[in-house]
Amino acid sequence: MKTNITKIIIFSFVIFSLFVFWQALRKNNNYDTKSLIGNRISNFQLIEIYNDDKYISEYDLKKNKFTLINFFASWCAPCRIEHKYLLKLSRESEKIKIIGINFKDKKTNAINFLEELSNPYNFVGKDSKGKISILFGIYGIPESILVDNNLTIIKKIVGPIDQIQYDEILKLIQ
Amino acid sequence: MLSNIGIGLVVIVLILSFLIIYTACLDLKISNKFIKKSIYNLSLFQTTFTVLSFFTLIIGFINSDFSLINVYENSHTTKPLFYKIAGTWGNHEGSLLLWVNILVIFSFLFLVFSYTHGKKFRLYTLIFQNILILGFLFFLLLNSNPFNAIYPVPIEGLGLNPILQDPALAIHPPLLYVGFVGCSIYFSAAMASLIAGYRGILFAQSIKFWVKVSWCFQTLGIIVGSIWAYYELGWGGFWFWDPVENASLLPWFAITALMHSIIVLEKRKALYSWVIILCLLTFILSVTGTFLVRSGILNSVHTFASDPSRGIYILLFLSIMIFSSLTIFFIKHKKENFNFNLKSRETFILANNWFMAFFLVTVLIGMLYPIFLDVLTSVKISVGPPFFNIIIIPLIVPFLFLMAIGPKFSWIKSQNKFYYTILFFILGSIVINFSITYFFGKYSILSNLIFIAAVFLILHSFLDIKKFIDKKNKFVLPRIISHLGFGLLVFFIGINHQFSLEEDFNLKVGEIKKTKNYEVNFEDIKIKQSKNYKAVIGNFKITNLKNNLVQYLDPEIRIYSNPETLTYEAAIKTKITSDLYLTMSNVSRSDYYNIKFQNKPFMIWIWISALMIALGGFIQLTLKKNEN
Numbered sequence: 034m035k036t037n038i039t040k041i042i043i044f045s046f047v048i049f050s051l052f053v054f055w056q057a058l059r060k061n062n063n064y065d066t067k068s069l070i071g072n073r074i075s076n077f078q079l080i081e082i083y084n085d086d087k088y089i090s091e092y093d094l095k096k097n098k099f100t101l102i103n104f105f106a107s108w109c110a111p112c113r114i115e116h117k118y119l120l121k122l123s124r125e126s127e128k129i130k131i132i133g134i135n136f137k138d139k140k141t142n143a144i145n146f147l148e149e150l151s152n153p154y155n156f157v158g159k160d161s162k163g164k165i166s167i168l169f170g171i172y173g174i175p176e177s178i179l180v181d182n183n184l185t186i187i188k189k190i191v192g193p194i195d196q197i198q199y200d201e202i203l204k205l206i207q
Numbered sequence: 208m209l210s211n212i213g214i215g216l217v218v219i220v221l222i223l224s225f226l227i228i229y230t231a232c233l234d235l236k237i238s239n240k241f242i243k244k245s246i247y248n249l250s251l252f253q254t255t256f257t258v259l260s261f262f263t264l265i266i267g268f269i270n271s272d273f274s275l276i277n278v279y280e281n282s283h284t285t286k287p288l289f290y291k292i293a294g295t296w297g298n299h300e301g302s303l304l305l306w307v308n309i310l311v312i313f314s315f316l317f318l319v320f321s322y323t324h325g326k327k328f329r330l331y332t333l334i335f336q337n338i339l340i341l342g343f344l345f346f347l348l349l350n351s352n353p354f355n356a357i358y359p360v361p362i363e364g365l366g367l368n369p370i371l372q373d374p375a376l377a378i379h380p381p382l383l384y385v386g387f388v389g390c391s392i393y394f395s396a397a398m399a400s401l402i403a404g405y406r407g408i409l410f411a412q413s414i415k416f417w418v419k420v421s422w423c424f425q426t427l428g429i430i431v432g433s434i435w436a437y438y439e440l441g442w443g444g445f446w447f448w449d450p451v452e453n454a455s456l457l458p459w460f461a462i463t464a465l466m467h468s469i470i471v472l473e474k475r476k477a478l479y480s481w482v483i484i485l486c487l488l489t490f491i492l493s494v495t496g497t498f499l500v501r502s503g504i505l506n507s508v509h510t511f512a513s514d515p516s517r518g519i520y521i522l523l524f525l526s527i528m529i530f531s532s533l534t535i536f537f538i539k540h541k542k543e544n545f546n547f548n549l550k551s552r553e554t555f556i557l558a559n560n561w562f563m564a565f566f567l568v569t570v571l572i573g574m575l576y577p578i579f580l581d582v583l584t585s586v587k588i589s590v591g592p593p594f595f596n597i598i599i600i601p602l603i604v605p606f607l608f609l610m611a612i613g614p615k616f617s618w619i620k621s622q623n624k625f626y627y628t629i630l631f632f633i634l635g636s637i638v639i640n641f642s643i644t645y646f647f648g649k650y651s652i653l654s655n656l657i658f659i660a661a662v663f664l665i666l667h668s669f670l671d672i673k674k675f676i677d678k679k680n681k682f683v684l685p686r687i688i689s690h691l692g693f694g695l696l697v698f699f700i701g702i703n704h705q706f707s708l709e710e711d712f713n714l715k716v717g718e719i720k721k722t723k724n725y726e727v728n729f730e731d732i733k734i735k736q737s738k739n740y741k742a743v744i745g746n747f748k749i750t751n752l753k754n755n756l757v758q759y760l761d762p763e764i765r766i767y768s769n770p771e772t773l774t775y776e777a778a779i780k781t782k783i784t785s786d787l788y789l790t791m792s793n794v795s796r797s798d799y800y801n802i803k804f805q806n807k808p809f810m811i812w813i814w815i816s817a818l819m820i821a822l823g824g825f826i827q828l829t830l831k832k833n834e835n
Contacts, residue, residue: 040537047533050575051526056582057504058518108279108361139363 079158107146115193213354216260293377300353331399386425394490454496464563555613607660664694685827692819
């Protein structure tokens with residue numbers, strides 16, 4: 034009888050711990066920046082990748098009706114896949130400006146990347162150490178944030194932009 | 208190219224694992240004394256191919272082959288060769304391959320060296336070990352493949368975090384992996400022992416060597432990590448009770464308990480179930496630690512880029528491991544009766560085990576409580592040094608006393624009368640302790656007790672050394688060295704803690720600050736331009752006011768560009784009696800610099816005594832060889 038109770042206690046402790054670990058894993062998703070929708074992005078400053086003297090801050094974004102901030106890198110394979118949608122977006126819609134933030138990348142590689150695939154961005158900012166991206170709540174790339182002229186985040190895309198996401202963006206900015 | 212070779216090799220290892228399990232199962236049915244030759248061959252092939260796959264990855268790193276994502280993300284062409292190689296295990300995927308290597312190599316070595324033991328037991332060990340290997344191989348192939356290719360091939364890699372480019376940190380992970388993953392072999396052996404009914408003395412003998420090997424490497428690995436933290440992290444500390452440090456301590460407590468109780472099993476045929484529990488627990492705790500660190504649940508300097516899918520896999524694996532081992536244990540477990548005499552060595556070893564279990568539970572609670580609380584109530588707290596210090600430090604006092612006295616007792620029942628020696632030594636320790644307080648300064652009652660206990664152990668160890676020189680029984684030497692090392696470690700940490708001088712002040716160039724015993728003269732400031740950073744180097748002249756000894760310290764502030772980051776490099780002057788430690792940081796909008804000046808007595812002795820603990824273990828490993 035005594036050993037049975039011991040067994041039950043041990044097993045329930047183990048099950049409980051494993052369950053908590055499992056929950057803790059899921060809890061990591063709390064960092065999912067989707068919950069940021071509705072928040073406003075606050076002060077930031079981006080230095081341009083081509084020219085260190087040029088930079089933009091949140092005031093410049095307020096001039097645009099909509100801005101899509103896209104995080105990319107030359108080494109990121111899905112970024113290549115989503116690239117054509119970014120190009121399409123920059124061609125087809127006047128209302129939206131696209132800002133690229135080059136994440137943890139080498140300058141030359143990034144410039145070559147844009148030369149090879151052509152440049153959809155109105156401005157390319159650099160974030161070679163990945164610190165600015167953290168301020169935007171990014172945890173992997175590609176990721177994109179759509180903000181309005183109030184700097185409120187209205188959409189957040191984790192992973193590459195595809196046709197469905199593309200259509201949604203178009204709908205949102207109508 | 209390299210990617211295909213690597214994946215090919217890993218797949219071959221995977222197939223060999225299946226083959227080994229299959230042939231071993233067939234061989235189980237044949238009742239003779241010898242294991243089939245083919246199993247040896249398969250295991251040898253498996254080892255060869257695993258090692259080859261690891262070399263393939265190392266070659267990728269040496270040649271900076273950026274067609275491998277792993278090399279691209281963790282290396283750079285301009286890195287020195289040493290750090291290119293170290294980069295192989297400096298990341299999650301590469302270290303997992305190292306992990307598999309150790310599993311396979313230990314599996315092979317155990318098979319070869321356990322030839323005196325029962326066939327069934329060896330075969331079951333091999334089967335369980337290969338199940339573990341399979342688990343990790345699938346994890347490696349499906350989730351964390353170090354040989355994943357990237358296309359188009361990047362021209363340059365992203366490089367390794369500068370803080371990780373340190374010799375101590377290059378050898379820290381492999382040491383720990385040998386220690387932690389080495390435990391797997393007696394996890395498998397314990398399961399095999401339960402199933403094959405291979406109990407008692409023979410079982411103890413079969414795993415004793417492996418327990419010692421993994422204990423030595425774990426101990427050394429933890430010490431090296433601590434040394435790195437002291438020299439590189441720049442806070443002047445060496446143990447922070449950081450969750451990941453705690454995760455590494457848990458298996459260490461279990462394995463230390465195991466190393467002691469296995470002697471009881473060997474000599475007294477008792478504590479079999481307890482030894483089995485410890486065997487299982489050590490590896491389970493190793494995997495739990497890995498899970499918590501790699502999944503990103505615990506955050507610290509050790510955090511690998513975390514990935515929840517990785518966590519789910521390890522968690523699943525962990526659950527299977529725990530439930531199968533618990534079930535097998537409860538089914539096969541037989542009740543044991545033992546009756547130890549109070550005045551016997553086994554009683555003291557049991558006491559050691561209770562202490563270890565207590566330390567383990569304390570650290571486990573300290574580590575898990577914040578996670579549990581966060582998950583269940585969303586309250587975020589962190590359990591820090593005060594908790595551990597309050598609970599663990601008082602217990603160190605009796606622990607040290609028992610550690611000194613325990614080995615004096617003989618097995619079964621002691622007849623020796625050595626109470627006078629004990630009394631004499633206690634008096635001696637008290638005298639030494641109060642001379643320290645008299646000459647150098649007072650401290651709390653608890654510290655007094657700790658010093659007395661530590662000195663007591665040290666004195667006892669010296670007595671043992673004297674006896675050793677008289678009798679030349681080399682088998683007691685490792686124990687004496689390790690126990691003496693522990694006594695010295697506690698003693699020097701105590702001294703260091705009590706008599707460290709820490710001053711915090713602001714200075715301008717040209718100014719002088721007088722502290723109790725030192726004069727700090729901020730003589731000059733220089734600017735040095737390096738390849739990827741600009742360094743502001745302060746020149747400090749430190750004069751010891753007692754003996755007018757002059758020393759120069761040159762701390763740095765490094766300004767990395769893109770984006771601007773500042774790092775502070777401490778200047779450390781190590782001497783036999785003390786370390787001088789100085790960091791400076793700039794105070795914004797002024798000419799002043801904030802100076803942190805520390806004098807830490809006997810710092811180097813903390814490392815020496817900690818290394819002595821490990822040294823004892825290593826000496827024992829060589830003794831074992833001579834015995835055979």
